[in-house]
Amino acid sequence: xxxxxxxxxxxxxxxxxxxxxxxxxxxxxxxxxxxxxxxxxxxxxxxxxxxxxxxxxxxxxxxxxxxxxxxxxxxxxxxxxxxxxxxxxxxxxxxxxxxxxxxxxxxxxxxxxxxxxxxxxxxxxxxxxxxxxxxxxxxxxxxxxxxxxxxxxxxxxxxxxxxxxxxxxxxxxxxxxxxxxxxxxxxxxxxxxxxxxxxxxxxxxxxxxxxxxxxxxxxxxxxxxxxxxxxxxxxxxxxxxxxxxxxxxxxxxx
Amino acid sequence: xxxxxxxxxxxxxxxxxxxxxxxxxxxxxxxxxxxxxxxxxxxxxxxxxxxxxxxxxxxxxxxxx
Numbered sequence: 001x002x003x004x005x006x007x008x009x010x011x012x013x014x015x016x017x018x019x020x021x022x023x024x025x026x027x028x029x030x031x032x033x034x035x036x037x038x039x040x041x042x043x044x045x046x047x048x049x050x051x052x053x054x055x056x057x058x059x060x061x062x063x064x065x066x067x068x069x070x071x072x073x074x075x076x077x078x079x080x081x082x083x084x085x086x087x088x089x090x091x092x093x094x095x096x097x098x099x100x101x102x103x104x105x106x107x108x109x110x111x112x113x114x115x116x117x118x119x120x121x122x123x124x125x126x127x128x129x130x131x132x133x134x135x136x137x138x139x140x141x142x143x144x145x146x147x148x149x150x151x152x153x154x155x156x157x158x159x160x161x162x163x164x165x166x167x168x169x170x171x172x173x174x175x176x177x178x179x180x181x182x183x184x185x186x187x188x189x190x191x192x193x194x195x196x197x198x199x200x201x202x203x204x205x206x207x208x209x210x211x212x213x214x215x216x217x218x219x220x221x222x223x224x225x226x227x228x229x230x231x232x233x234x235x236x237x238x239x240x241x242x243x244x245x246x247x248x249x250x251x252x253x254x
Numbered sequence: 255x256x257x258x259x260x261x262x263x264x265x266x267x268x269x270x271x272x273x274x275x276x277x278x279x280x281x282x283x284x285x286x287x288x289x290x291x292x293x294x295x296x297x298x299x300x301x302x303x304x305x306x307x308x309x310x311x312x313x314x315x316x317x318x319x
Contacts, residue, residue, distance in 0.1 A: 046256070046263070047256060047257075049256075051267070056267045056268075056269065057266040057267035057268075057269050057273065058266070058267070058269040058272050058273060060266070060273055061272065061273060061276045064276060064277065064280050065276070068280070103287065104287065107283050107284075107287055110283070111280050111283060114276070114279055114280075115276040115279075115280065118271075118273075118275045118276045119272065119276070121272060220284070224287065224288070224291065227291055227295070228291055228294075230295075231291075231294055231295045231298050231299075234298065234299065234302060235298055238302050238306075244306055247302055247303050247306055248306075250299050250303070
């Protein structure tokens with residue numbers, strides 16, 4: 001009884017009409033959290049964390065590089081999750097969630113590559129090397145861009161959702177390849193500084209700065225994806241009565 | 255406090271280009287994404303609003319030829 005009730009509720013919120021106002025309430029909340037966490041993270045990163053004994057000041061790139069790289073991988077996995085849900089349960093909202101996340105995932109993927117290049121030059125002596133970690137991360141950027149191009153190119157919404165979902169599910173194979181690349185191949189890129197199985201190999205104040213920035217990236221991603229999915233919902237459901245009512249409200253504001 | 259002066263802070267131990275290049279481009283991309291998202295919402299709702307009004311006009315002319 002209980003389980004059927006909670007199932008019913010979940011499916012209730014999977015309806016775009018029910019999710020639209022919730023997203024509108026949650027998005028500014030997560031935006032505020034993201035702003036506060038970013039300020040806290042930058043303060044820890046620049047004013048609390050000490051100079052690194054080996055790398056000097058340049059290591060401070062870590063406070064965006066690692067959170068951005070984590071986020072770029074995680075967002076693609078979330079997109080793959082929503083794609084699987086959409087393909088199997090035929091829920092309308094799922095594909096829109098994946099499409100709302102893609103630009104932000106791509107942005108973090110580019111940031112990871114960009115900051116990695118700027119960090120690599122002073123520490124390795126090269127902006128770019130074709131090693132396993134860097135190459136598989138570049139492939140992830142192309143998967144994001146390919147997904148966005150594919151979704152933008154297909155006019156029929158059902159075919160668009162399905163094609164995008166399949167690309168996501170196939171492309172998700174790349175994520176564990178990125179993550180384990182530093183173990184599986186000999187690469188210039190260092191191994192994981194933080195993992196679930198062993199103690200982190202960095203000072204705790206540096207680690208906490210990195211984790212706060214990672215949480216900020218999470219909150220930012222949630223906020224932006226919620227704002228974006230609201231636009232996608234309006235466009236997708238434009239022929240329904242509730243969107244007509246919603247547009248009438250928005251129209252009065254303009 | 256890590257820094258002896260603000261100029262030491264901005265210099266980042268001689269690595270200003272790499273550190274501020276990383277933070278600057280990230281901040282720029284975040285701002286671009288937010289501006290672009292806002293523009294998309296505005297243009298999208300305006301377009302849907304126009305379509306809706308056009309559809310309402312068509313219906314009205316069907317009723318009163």
